[in-house]
Amino acid sequence: MERGSREYALWSIAILAVLILALIPVVWLISISLKPTDAVTDGRFLPSEISFDNYKSLFEGGIDDSPFIKPLINSILIALSTTVIAIVFASFAAYAIARLEFPGKRVILAGALAIAMFPPISTVGPLFDMWRALGLYDTYPGLIIPYLTFSLPLAIYVLVAFFREIPWELEQAAQVDGATPFQAFSKVIVPLAAPGVFTAAILVFIFAWNDFLFAISLTSSDASRTVPAALAFFTGESSFTQPTGSIAAAAVVVTVPIIVFVLLFQRRIVSGLTAGAVKG
Amino acid sequence: MSEITLEGVTKVFADGQEAVKEMDLEIGDGEFMILVGPSGCGKSTALRMIAGLEDITRGELKIDGEQMNDRAPKDRDIAMVFQNYALYPHMTVRENMGFALKLAGVDKTEINRKVEGAAQTLDLTQHLDRRPANLSGGQRQRVAMGRAIVRDPKAFLMDEPLSNLDAKLRVQMRTEVAKLQSRLETTTVYVTHDQVEAMTLGDRVAVMRAGVLQQVGPPAELYDDPRNLFVAGFIGSPAMNFMPGEIEGDRVTLPIGEAKLPEEARGRGGDGKVIAGLRPESFEDASMVDDELKRERGVIVEAEIDLVESLGSDLYAYFHVESEGVESEQLADLAEESIGETGAASLREGEEQIVARLDPASKIKRREPAQLWADTSKLHLFDPESGESLARRESAPEPGAG
Amino acid sequence: MEASVQPRPAGSQRTRSEHRLAWMLCAPAVIAMLAVTAYPIGYAIVLSLQQIDLRFPDQSGFVGLDNYKAILSSELWWTDIFNTVFVMVTSVTIELVLGMAVALVMHRAIFGRGVVRTSVLIPYGIITVVAAFAWQFAFAPDTGFVNHLPLIAEDMDWFGGRFSSFAVIIMAEVWKTTPFMALLLLAGLVTIDSQLYEAAKVDGASAWQRFTRITLPLMEPAILVALLFRTLDAFRVFDTIFIMTRGAQDTESVSILGFNQLISRLNLGLGSAVSVLIFICVFLIAFLFVRGFGARVEEGRPGS
Numbered sequence: 001m002e003r004g005s006r007e008y009a010l011w012s013i014a015i016l017a018v019l020i021l022a023l024i025p026v027v028w029l030i031s032i033s034l035k036p037t038d039a040v041t042d043g044r045f046l047p048s049e050i051s052f053d054n055y056k057s058l059f060e061g062g063i064d065d066s067p068f069i070k071p072l073i074n075s076i077l078i079a080l081s082t083t084v085i086a087i088v089f090a091s092f093a094a095y096a097i098a099r100l101e102f103p104g105k106r107v108i109l110a111g112a113l114a115i116a117m118f119p120p121i122s123t124v125g126p127l128f129d130m131w132r133a134l135g136l137y138d139t140y141p142g143l144i145i146p147y148l149t150f151s152l153p154l155a156i157y158v159l160v161a162f163f164r165e166i167p168w169e170l171e172q173a174a175q176v177d178g179a180t181p182f183q184a185f186s187k188v189i190v191p192l193a194a195p196g197v198f199t200a201a202i203l204v205f206i207f208a209w210n211d212f213l214f215a216i217s218l219t220s221s222d223a224s225r226t227v228p229a230a231l232a233f234f235t236g237e238s239s240f241t242q243p244t245g246s247i248a249a250a251a252v253v254v255t256v257p258i259i260v261f262v263l264l265f266q267r268r269i270v271s272g273l274t275a276g277a278v279k280g
Numbered sequence: 281m282s283e284i285t286l287e288g289v290t291k292v293f294a295d296g297q298e299a300v301k302e303m304d305l306e307i308g309d310g311e312f313m314i315l316v317g318p319s320g321c322g323k324s325t326a327l328r329m330i331a332g333l334e335d336i337t338r339g340e341l342k343i344d345g346e347q348m349n350d351r352a353p354k355d356r357d358i359a360m361v362f363q364n365y366a367l368y369p370h371m372t373v374r375e376n377m378g379f380a381l382k383l384a385g386v387d388k389t390e391i392n393r394k395v396e397g398a399a400q401t402l403d404l405t406q407h408l409d410r411r412p413a414n415l416s417g418g419q420r421q422r423v424a425m426g427r428a429i430v431r432d433p434k435a436f437l438m439d440e441p442l443s444n445l446d447a448k449l450r451v452q453m454r455t456e457v458a459k460l461q462s463r464l465e466t467t468t469v470y471v472t473h474d475q476v477e478a479m480t481l482g483d484r485v486a487v488m489r490a491g492v493l494q495q496v497g498p499p500a501e502l503y504d505d506p507r508n509l510f511v512a513g514f515i516g517s518p519a520m521n522f523m524p525g526e527i528e529g530d531r532v533t534l535p536i537g538e539a540k541l542p543e544e545a546r547g548r549g550g551d552g553k554v555i556a557g558l559r560p561e562s563f564e565d566a567s568m569v570d571d572e573l574k575r576e577r578g579v580i581v582e583a584e585i586d587l588v589e590s591l592g593s594d595l596y597a598y599f600h601v602e603s604e605g606v607e608s609e610q611l612a613d614l615a616e617e618s619i620g621e622t623g624a625a626s627l628r629e630g631e632e633q634i635v636a637r638l639d640p641a642s643k644i645k646r647r648e649p650a651q652l653w654a655d656t657s658k659l660h661l662f663d664p665e666s667g668e669s670l671a672r673r674e675s676a677p678e679p680g681a682g
Numbered sequence: 683m684e685a686s687v688q689p690r691p692a693g694s695q696r697t698r699s700e701h702r703l704a705w706m707l708c709a710p711a712v713i714a715m716l717a718v719t720a721y722p723i724g725y726a727i728v729l730s731l732q733q734i735d736l737r738f739p740d741q742s743g744f745v746g747l748d749n750y751k752a753i754l755s756s757e758l759w760w761t762d763i764f765n766t767v768f769v770m771v772t773s774v775t776i777e778l779v780l781g782m783a784v785a786l787v788m789h790r791a792i793f794g795r796g797v798v799r800t801s802v803l804i805p806y807g808i809i810t811v812v813a814a815f816a817w818q819f820a821f822a823p824d825t826g827f828v829n830h831l832p833l834i835a836e837d838m839d840w841f842g843g844r845f846s847s848f849a850v851i852i853m854a855e856v857w858k859t860t861p862f863m864a865l866l867l868l869a870g871l872v873t874i875d876s877q878l879y880e881a882a883k884v885d886g887a888s889a890w891q892r893f894t895r896i897t898l899p900l901m902e903p904a905i906l907v908a909l910l911f912r913t914l915d916a917f918r919v920f921d922t923i924f925i926m927t928r929g930a931q932d933t934e935s936v937s938i939l940g941f942n943q944l945i946s947r948l949n950l951g952l953g954s955a956v957s958v959l960i961f962i963c964v965f966l967i968a969f970l971f972v973r974g975f976g977a978r979v980e981e982g983r984p985g986s
Contacts, residue, residue, distance in 0.1 A: 014787050015794045022801035025816040025857065026808070028827070032819055045827040093711040102704035108712060115715050117914045119964050121937040122957035125729060125944045126722035149718035152711050210809045212921040213937075217945050228811040232925065244825050251812040258807040266799040273862075274869035333880050354886035366881035370899045379895075380885035427885075 026255065032248035054249035068250050070222040071230035075254070078140055078226060079208040082147040086155050086204045087197060089148070094159035099168060109160075112153035120150060124217045131218055138219045143226070146214050151204045158203060158272045162196025199272030202265055206258065227254050282309050282344055282434035282467045284330060289339035291325050291491075299325040301491040302339070310465045312458075314482035316472055317514070318613065322491040323471045324439055330469060331360050331437050343434060354383075359428035363440040365420050367412040367427075373399075374408040377426045398426045401460070418449050425460070435467040442477065454480060475515055479503070487511045489613060509667040510610040512557050512660055518596065519614070520660070521634045522606050525556040532556065532659070535603035535632060537579030539656035542671075554670065555606050557660040560596065563636030565644055566651035577657045586633075588646045595638040597652070603632035610667045723961060729954035736948035749955035758939065759956075763963075766935040769848065769923075770916035773855040777912060778905070780856065781863030788864065789871045802861040810858060814925035817854035844931045851933065854922050859915065863908055870904020871897070910971040914964055936960050 028045065035042070036051035058068040097105055127146060128137070136142035166189065174184035215229035222230075231250055234243040262269065284307040291300040300322040307313045315323040328334040330341060332353035341348045348356055359380075368376050377398060378391045386394075399405045402422040412420055421441060428436050441457070442450045458481050461468050472478055478485045479499040486496040487510070495507040499515075506512035513519050526533045530541045534556055566580050583599040590596075636652055644650045661670040733745045753759045788798050805813065819825045821840040829836050840846045874897065882892045898905075920937040923929060929938045940960060944953030 011787075011791060011793070015791060015798055018784060018787060018798055019801040021857070022804050022861075025813060025820070026804060028820055029812070029816045032825065044830070089711040089714055092707040096704040096707035100700055100704040100707075102701040104705070104708075108708055111712075112715065115719050117911070117964060117968055118719055119914075119918045119937070119957075119960050121918065121920065121940045122726060122961040123718055123722040124941065125950055125954045125957050126725035127718065128944060129729070129950060130722070130725070145714070146718045148714045152715050156711060206807050212809075212811050212924070213941070217941065228809050228921075231811055231815065244819055247815055248819065251809075251815055255808055255812055258809075259804060262800055262803040262807050266796060266803055269803055270799050270865060270868075273865045274872065331884060333883065353880075353883045354888075358884065360881065360884045362877050362881060364875070364877055366875065366877035368878060368881075368896065379882075379887075383886040383891060427881075431885075 026259070029248050029251050029255070032244060033252045035245065037245050054245035055253075057246050058249050058253070067230060067234055067246070068227075068253075071225050071227045072254070074140075074222075074224055075209060075226040075228075078143050078147070078224070079205050081140065082144050082151065082208040083201050083205045085144070086148050086151050087201050090152055090155035090159050090200060091193075091197060093152075094156050094163050097156070097160050098163035098166075109156075112156050115149065116153040118150070120146070120213055124213065127214075128217060138221055138223045138225075140224050142218050143211075143214055143224060146218070147208045147211060151207045154207065155200045155204050158200040159196055162199070162272075163193065165196075166192045195268065196272070199265075199268045202261060202269055203272060206261075209254075209258070283307060283342075284435060284467060284469065285340075285342040286326070286330075287340040287342070289326070289329060289341060290337050291322070291329060291334060292337045299491050300329070303491075303493050305486060305493065305496065307467060307469060310467055312461050312468045312470065312481060312483045314470050314472060314478045314485045315488060316475055316478035316485055317488035317494075318616070319473055320490075321488040323473075323488050325491075326488070327437050327439055327469060327471045330435075331358060332356050357431075357434045359431045359433040359436055361424045361428050361436065361438040361441045363443055365412075365424040365441075365444075367420060367423055369412055372409050372411055373404060373415070373423050373426075376412070376423055377430050380427070380431050394430045394432075395426075398429045401429065402426050417445055418453065421445060421453060425457070429460075429464065433466070435469065436461070438468065438470045440472055441470075443472070443474070450477075457481065476517065479515065485515075487514060489514075489610070505669075505671070506660065507669050508610060509555060509557070509608055509662050510614060512662070512669070513611060513614040516559060518560050518635045518637075520557040520559050521632075522555055522557050522611060523601070523603055523632050523634070524606050524664075525554045525661070527552055527554055527661075532656075532661070534579075534656075535601040536581040536634070536654055539579050539654075539659070542657050542659050542661070553664050555608060555662045555664045555667075557662065558654060558656070558658060560635045560637035562655040562658040563597075563634075563638065564653045564655070565638050565642035566653040568639055568642060569653045578653050578655045581652045581654055582649065583634075583652065584649050585644055585646050588644060590640070593640060595640045595642055595644070597636045597638055597642075597644055597650070598633060599636070599650075599652070600631045600633050602630060604630065605632060606664070608664065608667055723958075726954045726957050726961075729950050730958050732951050734950040736950060745951070749951050750959070753952065753955055753959065758934075759936075759959075761932060762934050762936045762939045765848075765933055766917060766919065766937075769852060769855065769919055769935065770913060772848075773852045773859070774909065774912050774916050776852070776856045777860045777863045778909065780860045781867050781908070784860060784864035785867035785871055788868050802864055804861075805858050806861040806865075808858070810921040811925055813858050814854055814922045817850055817857070817922075818926045821850045841927055841931065844933060847927050847931045847933045851922055851926055854926070855916070855919065858922070859912065863912055866908035866911065867901065867904060870901040870908075873904075874900050906971065906975050909975075910968065913967055913971070917964060917967060918960075936963075 031046050033054050034050045034052070035047040035054075036049060037053050042048070059066055093108070096102070097109065123146065131137040131139075131142045136145075168189075170188050170192070171181075171184045174188045175181065179187065210228070211226070212228040212232075215226045216232060219225040219229060225233075227250065231247055234247050234250070284305075286303050286305040289300060289303045289305075290298065292298050303322075303326060305313075315326060317323050325334060329336050330343075332348070332351060336349050343356060343358070353360075368379065371379065374395055377395045381391045381394065395408070396405070399408055402425060404419065404422055404426055407415060407419060407423075412423065415423065421444075424441065428438075438457075442453050445453060454477060457470075470477075470481060479502075482499060484496055485499055485502055487494040487502065489510050495502060495511045497505075502511055502515050506515065509522070513522065523535050527541065532539055532541050532554065563581075569578075581599075581601070583601060585597050585599050587598040588595065589598075636654075638644060638652075644652075662668060663670060730749055731744060731746060733743055733749070784798075784802060788795070788802065791798055818841075821828050823829060823837065823839055826840075828834060828840075829838055838846070840850050878896055878900075879892055882896055887895065918937055919935050920941070923933055923935050924938055924941075927933045929935070929942070934942075936956065937960065940953055940956040942953075943949045943956055947953070
């Protein structure tokens with residue numbers, strides 16, 4: 001049946017409800033971050049006056065003293081490295097799984113699934129010990145490696161789902177049309193695979209950006225501590241003030257890129273997350 | 281009594297597209313009405329409006345004299361057979377067929393009785409406890425029909441139910457559907473794009489084009505007396521041949537020769553240009569035609585045959601004549617729809633291709649000159665501007681009347 | 683739709699080289715995945731059988747199953763199991779219902795799809811710790827605004843009591859992960875042929891009947907998979923509780939227990955035993971779902 005204006009109104013309410021519920025915590029964080037430091041405890045949802053003090057204190061002290069800048073850099077570099085490496089590894093594996101027949105294909109997929117269900121906490125102990133022995137404790141690789149392990153299953157599933165949709169015969173058609181194998185691959189296959197790869201990359205990035213457990217277990221200083229871990233150890237301006245304001249400001253800084261990502265790529269992300277589920 | 285009446289029914293979609301325009305149609309109780317036309321002509325939309333799956337923008341829909349515009353599908357007492365069958369995959373055949381009755385609160389024994397009765401009619405009894413996924417296409421189609429039959433509704437609405445079957449099965453099921461309908465005597469509205477189905481199944485056929493009803497009538501009437509170019513070219517396969525003509529007095533000049541105007545067209549509209557149509561079966565190998573007939577009723581065409589299709593029971597000869605061609609919106613629409621039409625190897629500018637159906641005993645051969653006789657008393661003449669047939673009598677029945 | 687792969691006679695030169703290529707391509711990913719899971723879990727088992735407290739390195743030694751006995755007989759362990767299961771069951775149930783509603787909105791909305799998608803992905807993309815802070819600040823008596831809302835006591839100390847803390851923790855968890863649940867359910871929703879709903883309408887089904895008799899049964903596989911993944915995720919709850927209460931007020935989860943033993947107390951023996959026990963629990967839950975409820979995991983996916 002077509003929508004009458006009553007149905008239109010109901011849908012609008014439903015959508016609005018979802019939107020509001022999703023955004024309240026974000027708006028709240030932004031609001032705290034914009035409150036002047038003495039107004040943090042005023043119990044209001046929206047600030048009565050706006051001040052950027054919290055943001056300033058985040059970046060005070062430059063790269064060495066600021067509690068935030070180095071962790072931010074760590075987060076960015078670690079997440080990016082993880083994403084790049086994970087995508088490369090996962091693309092290779094997904095290409096093999098989607099295109100080639102070989103024994104062990106099922107095992108690898110099942111294994112990836114099993115790893116996705118694995119409790120990371122169970123690996124923290126041994127990793128702590130191993131990393132200390134190998135000198136990887138409190139280093140970039142020390143975090144990148146476990147991030148790879150736990151994001152690869154997701155990346156592989158998404159990429160396999162996308163790769164299965166590519167008409168590979170196009171590669172042969174291109175060669176018949178006169179392209180070299182490399183040209184066929186780069187001019188025909190790569191553009192077709194790009195959206196899937198991009199989506200998988202976004203999902204891996206979000207995963208690495210998000211991690212907390214490994215970050216606090218396998219780091220002990222600014223050398224490789226990422227933002228989530230750093231947030232847990234924020235101190236306020238003095239030992240008497242709560243770091244609420246600066247935590248909120250840091251939280252906002254670290255959330256804005258995610259929101260931008262999501263806004264720009266929501267269609268892709270949703271299709272990536274649901275594609276895997278539908279095709280398996 | 282289950283008559284279905286559409287009065288001025290119009291459907292305008294949210295984006296402004298008018299899918300159905302002011303459609304007037306009366307379907308009698310127990311009648312088998314076919315809605316036929318090319319894709320996008322609005323036939324499915326019209327059917328869905330009758331079902332209640334689409335809102336009616338303007339106009340009135342009445343079933344049994346009661347206005348149904350605002351009634352939900354379930355309150356209209358109609359059953360629908362979908363093109364893709366829409367069988368519930370998680371239910372067995374029995375449960376699929378009994379679903380509507382279960383929803384209506386009919387008691388279990390009664391449901392079983394009806395379901396088993398329908399299953400027997402459709403030869404589905406041994407499949408009753410299987411799931412749709414385990415059935416063949418033909419079996420699924422029958423389950424879809426069974427689901428409709430079991431409800432004993434006021435009307436069956438069928439949306440291209442046979443299009444997903446392979447050609448042979450389709451022909452087989454066509455007769456099954458026809459037999460079933462005549463046995464049950466339920467009013468049926470059947471949508472198809474296949475004019476062969478339309479011609480063989482319907483009591484009456486309604487041809488639609490771009491949302492507008494072109495003509496309604498029994499198949500023979502549409503065939504012998506098409507109201508406009510579109511209907512003339514749509515009904516009949518291979519399609520009617522069209523060529524430009526010029527009327528002078530009581531003669532008409534055609535690319536195939538000059539002929540006497542057929543009776544009905546005399547005295548209409550005076551002199552001028554027309555579009556003439558002649559069906560392939562109005563041609564014959566000249567050597568097989570009685571001399572008298574040749575003189576009286578037709579013209580002899582001399583042409584080189586481009587292509588011969590020998591089907592055993594029929595022989596189709598393709599040839600071309602010099603002609604300035606015909607231009608008409610309706611014919612352009614038809615051309616868009618037709619796929620896989622065989623034709624001469626190349627049609628240059630200034631040529632028109634003609635298909636002739638000949639006696640299979642004819643000795644006509646490809647790439648050889650031949651003499652063909654065209655029975656011009658069977659000419660259909662159309663106004664080149666409007667596409668309307670010139671033979672329509674003033675008392676021509678409007679589409680919609682019984 | 684499978685990519686076209688020609689079957690070749692087994693054992694032929696081409697097949698073998700194709701196999702080799704495939705393994706080589708998969709190798710980096712497989713190694714990366716195993717390096718941090720297979721080896722460590724084995725190592726964890728080894729560690730768990732020893733007494734290793736890094737603060738007293740001289741007292742290390744093999745103690746067999748002593749660590750396990752100590753844990754399984756400790757009240758803290760069982761309390762934590764209760765906490766974890768409580769949070770898990772409550773949040774997953776709420777998420778399932780809310781997620782279904784959101785999935786339906788995402789599926790059937792004729793306008794505003796982009797808005798809904800974005801709204802749904804923001805909780806997904808936000809760092810869990812950040813979300814935990816946001817909720818904590820909202821409910822904290824000094825910084826929060828919740829206590830100033832109508833119907834709520836102004837001096838309500840949410841983090842002072844056990845179940846009130848749980849309430850906030852669960853709300854934060856639900857907010858954060860309902861989107862993911864909604865997406866998993868949406869994936870199942872889209873596989874349902876829309877003509878089935880039309881047929882049901884014609885057959886006389888009301889909207890509720892269409893939901894219960896068509897949508898839900900056909901979504902069963904997707905629902906089971908969603909439940910499986912979310913339950914496993916929920917069992918591992920850590921970030922939210924850590925930030926909000928650090929486990930105080932008896933809200934500690936088993937993962938926090940493990941963390942405390944391993945990283946705070948540096949007691950690798952006990953901590954590893956906890957880790958292994960958690961692993962076994964997770965395995966049991968997965969087993970229960972796959973065998974017991976018949977969740978068909980090949981059609982599901984990992985994520986989050």
